[in-house]
Amino acid sequence: MTKTILTIDDSRTMRDMLMMALVDAGYRVIQAVDGVDGLETLAAEGADVIITDINMPRMDGFGVIEGVRADPAHRATPVLVLTTESDATKKQRARDAGATGWIVKPFDPAKLVDAVRRVAA
Amino acid sequence: MSDAVDPFEAIKVVFFQECDELLGDLETGLLAIEQGQADNETVNAVFRAVHSVKGGAGAFGLDALVRFAHVFETLLDEIRSERKPCDDVTVKTLLRASDVLADHIAAARGQGAPVDEIRSAGLVAELEALTHGEPAPALAAFVEPDPAFAPVAITMDIEADAFGFKPVAFNLADLDAPAPAADAWRIVFHPHGRMYANANETGILLRELSRLGELSVTLDVSALPDLDALDAEESYLSWTIDLTTDAGEAAIRDVFDFVETDCDLAIRPASAAAPIAEFAPVETPAEPEFDIAALLAKAQADIAAAPDPAVIVEPIAPLAPVAAKSEQPPIPTPEPATPPTASAPVATAAPAPAHAPAQPAAVTIRVDLDRVDRLINVVGELVIQQAMLAQRVIESGLARSSGISVGLEDLELLTREIQDSVMAIRAQPVKSVFQRMPRLVREVGEMTGKRVRLVTAGEDTEVDKTVVERLAEPITHMLRNAIDHGLESPEERVAAGKPAEGTVRLVALHRSGRIVIEISDDGKGINRERVKGIAVSRGLIAEDAVLTDDEIDNLIFLPGFSTAETITDVSGRGVGMDVVRRSIQALGGRISISSTPGKGSTFTLSLPLTLAVLDGMVVTGAEQTLVAPLTAIVESLTPQPQDIHYVGGHDPVIRFRDQFVPLIDVALGMGFRDAPVAPEIGVAVVVETEAGTRAALLFDAIQGQRQVVIKSLETNYQPVDGVAAATILGDGRVALILDVDAIVSSSRRRSVRHETARTELKIAS
Numbered sequence: 106m107t108k109t110i111l112t113i114d115d116s117r118t119m120r121d122m123l124m125m126a127l128v129d130a131g132y133r134v135i136q137a138v139d140g141v142d143g144l145e146t147l148a149a150e151g152a153d154v155i156i157t158d159i160n161m162p163r164m165d166g167f168g169v170i171e172g173v174r175a176d177p178a179h180r181a182t183p184v185l186v187l188t189t190e191s192d193a194t195k196k197q198r199a200r201d202a203g204a205t206g207w208i209v210k211p212f213d214p215a216k217l218v219d220a221v222r223r224v225a226a
Numbered sequence: 227m228s229d230a231v232d233p234f235e236a237i238k239v240v241f242f243q244e245c246d247e248l249l250g251d252l253e254t255g256l257l258a259i260e261q262g263q264a265d266n267e268t269v270n271a272v273f274r275a276v277h278s279v280k281g282g283a284g285a286f287g288l289d290a291l292v293r294f295a296h297v298f299e300t301l302l303d304e305i306r307s308e309r310k311p312c313d314d315v316t317v318k319t320l321l322r323a324s325d326v327l328a329d330h331i332a333a334a335r336g337q338g339a340p341v342d343e344i345r346s347a348g349l350v351a352e353l354e355a356l357t358h359g360e361p362a363p364a365l366a367a368f369v370e371p372d373p374a375f376a377p378v379a380i381t382m383d384i385e386a387d388a389f390g391f392k393p394v395a396f397n398l399a400d401l402d403a404p405a406p407a408a409d410a411w412r413i414v415f416h417p418h419g420r421m422y423a424n425a426n427e428t429g430i431l432l433r434e435l436s437r438l439g440e441l442s443v444t445l446d447v448s449a450l451p452d453l454d455a456l457d458a459e460e461s462y463l464s465w466t467i468d469l470t471t472d473a474g475e476a477a478i479r480d481v482f483d484f485v486e487t488d489c490d491l492a493i494r495p496a497s498a499a500a501p502i503a504e505f506a507p508v509e510t511p512a513e514p515e516f517d518i519a520a521l522l523a524k525a526q527a528d529i530a531a532a533p534d535p536a537v538i539v540e541p542i543a544p545l546a547p548v549a550a551k552s553e554q555p556p557i558p559t560p561e562p563a564t565p566p567t568a569s570a571p572v573a574t575a576a577p578a579p580a581h582a583p584a585q586p587a588a589v590t591i592r593v594d595l596d597r598v599d600r601l602i603n604v605v606g607e608l609v610i611q612q613a614m615l616a617q618r619v620i621e622s623g624l625a626r627s628s629g630i631s632v633g634l635e636d637l638e639l640l641t642r643e644i645q646d647s648v649m650a651i652r653a654q655p656v657k658s659v660f661q662r663m664p665r666l667v668r669e670v671g672e673m674t675g676k677r678v679r680l681v682t683a684g685e686d687t688e689v690d691k692t693v694v695e696r697l698a699e700p701i702t703h704m705l706r707n708a709i710d711h712g713l714e715s716p717e718e719r720v721a722a723g724k725p726a727e728g729t730v731r732l733v734a735l736h737r738s739g740r741i742v743i744e745i746s747d748d749g750k751g752i753n754r755e756r757v758k759g760i761a762v763s764r765g766l767i768a769e770d771a772v773l774t775d776d777e778i779d780n781l782i783f784l785p786g787f788s789t790a791e792t793i794t795d796v797s798g799r800g801v802g803m804d805v806v807r808r809s810i811q812a813l814g815g816r817i818s819i820s821s822t823p824g825k826g827s828t829f830t831l832s833l834p835l836t837l838a839v840l841d842g843m844v845v846t847g848a849e850q851t852l853v854a855p856l857t858a859i860v861e862s863l864t865p866q867p868q869d870i871h872y873v874g875g876h877d878p879v880i881r882f883r884d885q886f887v888p889l890i891d892v893a894l895g896m897g898f899r900d901a902p903v904a905p906e907i908g909v910a911v912v913v914e915t916e917a918g919t920r921a922a923l924l925f926d927a928i929q930g931q932r933q934v935v936i937k938s939l940e941t942n943y944q945p946v947d948g949v950a951a952a953t954i955l956g957d958g959r960v961a962l963i964l965d966v967d968a969i970v971s972s973s974r975r976r977s978v979r980h981e982t983a984r985t986e987l988k989i990a991s
Contacts, residue, residue, distance in 0.1 A: 222434075
């Protein structure tokens with residue numbers, strides 16, 4: 106059973122990179138371009154793991170996490186945030202909002218897959 | 227696997243495309259901020275643009291770009307979070323920083339000149355000064371001319387900041403551990419309720435630990451309260467895990483990385499741990515299972531609203547047998563290559579093909595330009611075929627109301643629609659060109675010491691891709707001119723009762739099937755006295771020539787004309803307005819000028835929307851059908867015997883608006899007939915060349931005006947003097963599209979005395 110990863114990022118480059126790394130690792134990848142799109146895509150298609158950027162138009166990554174946790178259907182869906190490690194406060198904020206883990210940018214494909222595996226049931 | 231392109235390289239291409247867009251967003255946003263039209267979202271968008279550039283650059287290891295973007299981003303973050311005001315000085319600095327960011331991107335892309343290190347370093351210092359309120363200590367390193375040293379200082383500083391190599395601490399621990407031999411570790415783990423709320427699960431953590439080595443797990447349920455007191459959102463269970471691994475402490479801590487603040491965790495070498503008395507915790511195995519069932523029942527009954535299965539059910543189920551058989555390695559170490567999950571039976575599932583869902587933002591596809599061009603070509607053929615069909619039907623004498631005629635009219639409408647749609651595929655907003663201009667304006671403003679505000683409008687106006695690409699240079703040149711020659715210095719402006727800051731407007735709009743670009747300034751206007759003086763001194767016009775204001779203004783388009791007294795960096799690049807005019811005319815366009823002294827000047831470009839079709843006048847000469855581009859045509863007239871004169875007895879000229887212009891028999895010049903005919907029996911089409919010289923082309927008759935599909939003669943045959951291209955007419959015949967300039971200039975070469983004659987006659991008239 107292939108796991109589905111929902112990636113939410115407003116940067117096409119980042120979406121492409123995530124797609125490449127995750128597809129190579131055997132995941133199915135669905136994409137969304139911002140937080141609002143992400144929650145809509147999640148509602149429509151579901152996902153086993155969500156990877157979200159923080160800085161996005163319309164709804165940022167914190168909004169995504171809060172939205173996911175507020176939805177009884179997805180409150181236990183792991184959410185990884187893409188972040189730069191210097192953002193210690195942001196990491197804490199993400200954790201407070203309910204993030205399951207984080208991926209440090211720029212990410213190394215192996216580490217990305219590692220992080221996904223570490224939260225995927 | 228037909229795709230031989232390295233996917234990483236392909237993404238890099240996308241990255242640079244994205245950078246272009248982001249730079250555009252950045253510029254737009256900053257200008258909005260500068261003009262006080264910004265809201266919070268604008269500032270956020272500006273921040274995101276730089277942030278995204280940095281993110282992508284990091285992924286591709288473009289260190290110089292990352293470093294610059296980071297400093298830029300840091301200041302923007304301060305502004306975004308309202309810790310720093312965004313005053314005028316700051317905005318100007320940000321704008322210049324966006325220019326340098328563009329330089330860094332171009333350099334990373336392998337395009338453009340290498341980044342001006344001094345300028346870049348200067349801006350880094352300015353950005354840091356604005357961020358911290360004082361010059362950064364690294365300033366000295368930045369201005370250090372030796373490029374080998376400066377980056378070092380930056381690297382250390384910023385990279386540590388950007389990516390925070392916090393794992394250093396782990397590495398030290400790693401070094402401390404006697405790495406080679408497998409070690410025994412004792413891990414005591416008590417998750418908090420928060421850990422489950424964030425969708426982390428003990429079961430998964432144990433699975434990950436099991437990948438490191440041999441594992442034995444003991445569940446401690448002693449903290450479990452009575453059912454009545456149980457809070458389903460709380461966490462009462464603890465685990466004691468004995469792990470034998472050669473992976474080291476850092477790897478173990480990595481497993482708990484996401485949950486370290488949401489649990490009580492102790493990791494000790496087993497030797498340091500207390501003697502393992504509770505090695506086989508006999509009191510628990512049977513009991514918990516009972517308890518679990520009861521818990522589950524109660525949870526489902528009492529907390530029907532939202533039972534959290536993660537808390538109660540999941541961790542226990544896989545663990546019960548583990549605890550029971552704690553002396554054996556309970557979970558087999560999965561082979562490292564197993565990708566996403568440790569559950570062996572399903573781990574071999576084949577990778578699913580990438581699934582790209584529809585995106586709600588503008589849905590676009592990228593298509594090879596060749597394919598579009600091929601389509602355009604075929605549609606061109608279709609247009610021709612349709613015209614041929616229509617002509618045949620007419621020739622066959624069918625009644626206009628017949629079914630075939632009506633069907634043909636519908637076909638014609640459809641054909642036109644297809645043609646428009648296909649052309650629209652190549653259409654692009656002029657935004658990509660307009661976006662580059664604010665930077666140019668800033669730079670020219672700085673160089674000339676003039677204060678300029680650029681106002682743009684109509685960026686979304688669409689035009690053929692090729693036309694867009696070729697617009698950049700003329701617009702660049704005209705904007706430079708507008709600032710360098712058009713605008714006065716701030717002092718002069720104030721003295722003239724104008725605001726110190728000059729305004730340059732760049733506007734695009736569609737007008738009757740063409741795109742019109744206007745470049746206007748509110749400067750001093752064209753100094754006609756001076757222009758005329760220069761033209762006389764260069765021998766371009768006679769000293770006593772009487773010219774209208776318009777004619778004087780148009781002198782600046784003459785080759786070799788330049789009003790710049792001293793060649794400056796800005797506009798004296800050996801490129802005059804004649805070059806601009808030629809490049810516009812090469813696109814089938816026209817350029818005109820209007821100027822009011824003291825008020826400013828406006829240059830207007832009028833261009834076709836596409837280069838694939840051309841508005842032409844279909845004419846005949848010696849039974850040959852020819853097409854004259856409409857853009858070159860001024861007027862057509864029937865020659866009257868009294869208006870025709872012969873210079874030196876053989877070169878005919880014709881009176882046109884009180885001037886005499888040479889009359890050129892095109893059919894004769896091209897060898898379609900051997901002897902001249904009497905001009906009175908034909909029609910004269912007055913044309914204007916790129917250089918502004920006029921001539922009358924003599925044809926037998928005018929058939930009409932029509933859009934023709936351009937077919938390159940060079941591609942299909944070879945270049946022919948006097949012929950720009952060819953087209954296929956409705957009757958299937960090939961018609962040559964005339965190169966008006968070449969015809970006029972070759973006729974001039976034949977008539978050596980022409981120039982003198984023209985001047986004499988003009989004065990005489």
